Amino acid sequence: MTAKIMPLADAVSRFVKDGQTVAMEGFTHLIPFAAGHEVIRQARRELMLVRMTPDIIYDQMIGMGCARGLEFSWGGNPGVGSIHRFRDAIQNEWPRPLAIQEHSHADMAGRYQAGASGLPFSVLRGYVGSDLPKHNDNIRTIACPFTGEKLAATPAINPDVTVIHAQQADRKGNVLITGIVGIQKEAVLAAKSAIVTVEEVVDDLDAPMNACFIPHWVLNAVCVVPRGAHPSYAHGYYERDNAFCKAWDGVSRERDTFLEWMKRHVLGTKDHAGFLESIGPRPAPG
Amino acid sequence: MPMSYTPNEIMTVEAARRLKNGTVCFVGIGLPSAAANLARLTHAPDVVLIYESGTIGAKPDVLPLSIGDGELAEHADTVVSVPEIFRYWLQGGRVDVGFLGAAQVDRFGNINTTVIGGDYAKPKVRLPGAGGAPEIASNAKETWIIIRQTKRSFVAKLDFLTSVGHLDGGDSRARSGAWGAGPTAVITDMGVLAPDPVTRELTLVAIHPGITIEEARANTGWDLRIAPDLATTAVPAEHELAALRELQEKTAKAHGTSAVSE
Numbered sequence: 001m002t003a004k005i006m007p008l009a010d011a012v013s014r015f016v017k018d019g020q021t022v023a024m025e026g027f028t029h030l031i032p033f034a035a036g037h038e039v040i041r042q043a044r045r046e047l048m049l050v051r052m053t054p055d056i057i058y059d060q061m062i063g064m065g066c067a068r069g070l071e072f073s074w075g076g077n078p079g080v081g082s083i084h085r086f087r088d089a090i091q092n093e094w095p096r097p098l099a100i101q102e103h104s105h106a107d108m109a110g111r112y113q114a115g116a117s118g119l120p121f122s123v124l125r126g127y128v129g130s131d132l133p134k135h136n137d138n139i140r141t142i143a144c145p146f147t148g149e150k151l152a153a154t155p156a157i158n159p160d161v162t163v164i165h166a167q168q169a170d171r172k173g174n175v176l177i178t179g180i181v182g183i184q185k186e187a188v189l190a191a192k193s194a195i196v197t198v199e200e201v202v203d204d205l206d207a208p209m210n211a212c213f214i215p216h217w218v219l220n221a222v223c224v225v226p227r228g229a230h231p232s233y234a235h236g237y238y239e240r241d242n243a244f245c246k247a248w249d250g251v252s253r254e255r256d257t258f259l260e261w262m263k264r265h266v267l268g269t270k271d272h273a274g275f276l277e278s279i280g281p282r283p284a285p286g
Numbered sequence: 287m288p289m290s291y292t293p294n295e296i297m298t299v300e301a302a303r304r305l306k307n308g309t310v311c312f313v314g315i316g317l318p319s320a321a322a323n324l325a326r327l328t329h330a331p332d333v334v335l336i337y338e339s340g341t342i343g344a345k346p347d348v349l350p351l352s353i354g355d356g357e358l359a360e361h362a363d364t365v366v367s368v369p370e371i372f373r374y375w376l377q378g379g380r381v382d383v384g385f386l387g388a389a390q391v392d393r394f395g396n397i398n399t400t401v402i403g404g405d406y407a408k409p410k411v412r413l414p415g416a417g418g419a420p421e422i423a424s425n426a427k428e429t430w431i432i433i434r435q436t437k438r439s440f441v442a443k444l445d446f447l448t449s450v451g452h453l454d455g456g457d458s459r460a461r462s463g464a465w466g467a468g469p470t471a472v473i474t475d476m477g478v479l480a481p482d483p484v485t486r487e488l489t490l491v492a493i494h495p496g497i498t499i500e501e502a503r504a505n506t507g508w509d510l511r512i513a514p515d516l517a518t519t520a521v522p523a524e525h526e527l528a529a530l531r532e533l534q535e536k537t538a539k540a541h542g543t544s545a546v547s548e
Contacts, residue, residue: 027339027368028354052368053417076414078352079315079541087412102400105338106372106421113369125377128424128464129396129450132416135406150463179359180339183368212367235356242351242541 004221005173008228009271011195011221012038020160023050023112023191024057027182028078028240031232032165033057034225034272035197040064041267050159052108052183056231056248059083060266062098063258069099071157073108080245084252094255101136107154112183114156115190126152162191165229166214167236168205169198173216176205179235181212188214197225199237225272244279291522293434293475296494298324298530299522301385301432301473310334311383312376312422313344315353317432318385320533321473323349327529336375338418340366349537353417357540372418376425379465384426386449388433389413390441393487393508395431395451395469397423398444406446416448423449424464435474441507452486459486476502477519482511492517 016022016039024032036057039047046068051058054075061067063085075086089098103111110122123142133139133152142153164184166177175196177184188194196214201224207213216222227234231241231248251261269275291299301321305311307330313322315337323346326333335344339354343363350358359365366375375381390398399419403410423429429451433439451469453459459468469488472479477493490502491513503510522530 028352029339029356029359072415074415074417075412078354079350082412082414090412091409102415104416104420105368105418106377109367109369109372124373124421125425125463125465126421128420129447129453129459129462130416130420131400131406131447132420179356180341180354180365181367182340182354185367186369233356235359239356240352245351 005169005171005201006221006223008034008038008197008223008225009042011223012042015161015193015195015220016042016044017160018044019046021048021050022161022163023157023159023187024163025051025183025187026165026229026232027053027180028055029180029182029232030165030177030184030229030234031055031057032163032197032228033230033232034228034275035163035165035195036061037266037272037275039066040262050157052105053078054086055083056245059085059252060262062086062089063095063252064262065095067098068096069101071101071103073103073105077245077248079242080249084249085258088255101138102132103136103139103154104132107139107152108157109183109186111154111157112186112190115158116186119156121153121155123151123153157190159187159191161193161195162187163195163197164188165197165234167199167234169196169201169222170205171201171203173219173222174205175214175219175222176207177212177214185212185214188218193220194218195221195223197223197228199226199228199234200224227276228272230276289522289524289527291527293494295527295530296519296522297432297434297473297475299526300478300494300519301430302328302526304430304471304473305330305333305383307332308334309382310336310380311385312336312338312381312426314386314419315350316387318387320349321432322385323533324526324530327533328526336371336381338368338371340368340371342366342371342375347536348540349533351541372421376421379425381422381426382428384422384429386419386422386429386431388431388439390439390444391431391433391472392441392444392451394453394455395429395472395481395488396444396447396453397431397449397451398446400446400448402445419449423451423468424466426466428467428470431469431472433472433474435476435502435505437505437507440505452481455486456484476505487511489513490516492519494519495521
């Protein structure tokens with residue numbers, strides 16, 4: 001398949017469908033916020049969301065009723081605290097019940113690797129003594145066929161669609177990620193289709209030989225969305241908007257203020273440029 | 287006359303002192319990160335700090351607000367992917383000390399960061415969850431826990447066992463298949479606890495100046511054992527406090543927060 005450079009709204013419309021398993025990855029860096037907002041604008045429903053570190057954007061998608069379930073390993077607002085819409089969904093089933101499947105980071109990373117490797121499951125020396133396997137039937141035990149050592153086994157992750165954000169693409173749609181690369185490459189290669197939003201398109205990526213490079217022919221859509229990771233950051237482009245992340249705690253604590261904020265800044269705007277304009281030049285909620 | 291200090295400061299300084307130069311430390315965000323970087327900025331310039339976001343040899347100028355701040359990548363020796371950090375570096379046995387925080391800890395140093403109250407499906411409070419801790423706790427050569435000591439955090443029974451410590455005590459951890467020695471120190475704002483060599487029950491082995499045994503007991507949800515040769519922690523030295531405060535002021539300025547928040 002050849003990557004198509006297209007508007008984000010078109011990519012979401014074509015490749016993200018109701019009921020799918022969707023991974024929007026980013027390990028506190030390069031989180032695809034703009035794409036998440038577009039999924040909310042297009043009112044996708046019944047998604048099985050996957051993410052190692054669900055944070056504000058998944059909080060928003062959960063709170064807006066996009067998700068039927070969540071597979072994850074750490075859900076919070078990094079450096080700030082809890083994500084309240086996620087908590088409300090689990091504790092009070094608002095706006096709808098959320099089926100959770102909880103793992104650890106090492107396991108989620110291995111599951112994406114297995115998915116990218118075409119293997120049915122991942123194996124790790126993990127969860128020893130932990131209560132997590134008691135509440136997650138997908139965490140099982142196998143014996144090593146060579147030593148007999150007991151190890152944890154969990155199913156591969158193969159999302160219907162993975163969405164990530166990166167710094168740059170070239171005109172063909174090849175993508176370069178720099179800085180903390182997280183799990184993005186594995187999540188893309190594990191998926192049936194993949195969308196990448198980028199800060200900019202350049203003539204030549206000039207990628208260092210060992211860089212985190214994703215070729216255009218494993219991608220379905222590349223979308224140019226400047227500041228598309230905001231309030232997360234894009235190394236070399238802009239810093240994390242910590243003030244936004246802190247202010248989100250207050251906005252999201254109550255259902256009314258959350259819905260009002262989402263209507264005003266996400267549903268009430270046409271695209272990410274409109275969103276950024278709506279939250280103002282010193283971006284912070286409120 | 288020594289400088290005055292807060293309970294948080296003596297906890298952080300005491301934890302930092304334990305980290306030897308050259309140690310490879312897998313660092314949790316928050317209190318562990320503050321202590322580990324204080325060690326790096328004082329007596330242990332060659333301590334190797336690894337964060338689960340994939341940064342190896344991180345040397346942040348200010349404390350990261352999140353585990354994946356650009357600050358960690360900027361000055362690191364190298365930045366690797368998340369599967370690589372967990373598989374090669376942690377599971378591969380390269381980590382000397384796993385340095386963790388917790389919401390709850392029990393008498394055997396097991397950790398809860400998942401749910402408080404109610405049951406798992408319908409908890410009173412849903413916490414962020416496991417993150418990297420279950421495998422840090424079971425694969426590092428040893429584990430340290432840094433946590434404020436209260437009856438809510440030091441509980442007789444965890445609401446959920448997220449990450450393994452000494453499990454049910456005795457040799458139960460060794461029999462469980464976990465690698466490494468498990469928790470060898472729990473550093474709190476009241477003192478330091480270490481596992482009994484046989485029962486593996488956490489025992490108060492050092493107490494901070496000005497804290498009484500009664501206070502430590504009153505802030506523990508089980509019948510706290512006191513080591514017969516209970517030591518008193520050395521008060522933070524002037525240069526340690528100065529380095530910690532400078533780090534926290536720089537951090538607060540960078541993140542736009544007040545210096546008193548950690």
